[in-house]
Amino acid sequence: MVSICKQMAKSTCYKIMFVMGVIGIAAILFVGHLTGYLGYLGYVYCSSPEFIYFAGAFVSFCWYTESTIELILAMNRCVELLSSEMARKIFKGKKLYIWLVIPIIYGLSVITWTKTGAFSGIYFSWFFNPHIGYIDDVNQVYNVTLHPIHDLVLIFFLLITYVTFCVIFLFKQGGLQSNQQSYSEIMIFLQVFLISSFNTFAAFIYVFMQYIHVNEVIIIIGQILWLNVHGIPPVVYLTMNKTIQRDCFTTFKETLSTIKQFYKSLHSNAIQPLIHQINFVREDNQLTMQNQQIREQANIARAQRSFRTPWYVSMHLDELNRTISGRPGFEHFERSYSSAVHWPRGTMGCTLFSSCKLHII
Template identity: 30%
Template sequence: MNNIIKYGSIEGIPLYNCSGLTPEEWSKEKGYPRPIAGTIDMTYGITMNILYLPILSVMFEPENFKMSCFKIMTFLGIVDMLALWVNSIITGFLAYQGAVYCTYPNLIYITGMAGLGLWCCSCIIAMSLVINRLLDLTKESLCKFLFDGSRTYAILTLPIIYGSYFVFFTTPIAFSSYHLTWFFDPLIFENKTQEYTNIPHGFNNLLVVAVTCLLYASFCCVLGEKVREIEGPTKNSSLSTQIFFQSALICAVNQVASVIYVIMNFIEVPLWLIMLGHMLWQTGHGAPVFIYLGLNKKIRTGVLKRLGIKTESMSGSVVPAQAAV
């Protein structure tokens, strides 16, 4: 964003100047139409966003939204939905067209800024959520001090500021239909990859996501201990194991996607690995839908009621879910 202000327009930024060829010529030379993959991506993004709507409506219920964890989960859900527009719906459209950066420079530049900011924002939201749950189990007084009432909104300004930094002051990602993913290098000029390097993004992916995974591990250990204290180790060992593997899976998806995205922007890697990284980014933002519906009884019951399906009233524990690249 700062370069748009500096040079007056996206086309005016020297490293993003597409004047060498027409948009059609850029697509023909650098792109590769992928109608099947594009359709799948768009279908996935639209489906996940539709499934998210009843989940968010349950989270917004007064009895739920008054809880700090539901405020954080709601914000994470909104960010996930917006991110799915970037990494699935718009990506699918661009892949279907066989587009590259210079095919739709304005659309891709702005979408790339948004996608990067949303990913980094979601990383901090996920960290806030697991810290909230961890403190609620171990330091209840501190949890209330930090998150009670409107204080949660103050906490949530941090991921907004963090994500905005990436939008305004760092290099955006740019789409390539040939690789079916987003790179920092828009692939306009030869041998200029290093000039598009985004060091803060590497910091986010390698450090912030790793720290969040460590917090997840701590959460699992504390929660497992609490469960054993309340109802005995034998009865709830399966629950503790379920929570552990759920959290481990979320962390694995996000961590692998994060590492792949850092590596592929510095060295050449196989196409299948690049596509895997993108799929994991999509999964990181879509997986919470299945986690909430499958493992959170309160949300699942609320959604079923909205669908007119009668079910017994149940209250479930809130399990943190994280979003990706």
């Protein structure tokens, strides 16, 4: 869808393909997922009448609208091959939107004025008779005439379009054309043919099984074809359209690059705070150790300063004075002591104290 959006301005067929893609995605949710869910639980119409009715209306709208747009796409490719000037006159500008609005209005009108399909868990598919499998519609009460008419007209015009496309292509092959242009036209035809063929076979089987009792194998095949009507276009585009292949490859590379950058940024945002935290703890431990060393040095310096203070010296000198007081030979100590205790902090008091102490020993 992203690739188709990029190419919408270049060609009208991409705009038609985009609308088909939107309807196809919506239809797959019901034709694929919802059908599997209801079949797994064995739902029938009476299990949930309102829900199954609206679901049937939606899948009917998707079928009528998408198949009609598919026919318009085939016509667009056929006219484009015949004459580019004619294609611009028919599909260019606002005319294209008219072509796209018509199928939508048509689909809404059909589900409004006719009966819609109902799911049957007995046959694992959608039928107009909500009681199929246990009550036959003998009086054709649930018969919808428009549905087979729509499918038969779709088959007829798709076949006419295929034949016309082949005739125009073979006719133009007789002219002077490059091999590259011929190859591009062949690939366009094959894409339209493969996509439309699923519509053709699905329409044929559903017309057949609505009015004729068929076995379960045919019903399952019809359901698979209906699912591929909405699911096969992306496969065809990715395998056969080089423009879409190139855009998807570029988008894929850009997505991987974005994821890689996001992962790197996420990894960086997760690791860097942890690294900062580790560095902070390391620096804090170093600072703590430095603080401890500073405190130890301060304690040592404080102890040294305290040892040289007058009050510390005077305390020890008092003790020595009491010890040696009155002994002969220490008269000079008493005289020195009286002057030492009044000195300011310095080395004199320490020297005096040390010398006296050694003398006593």
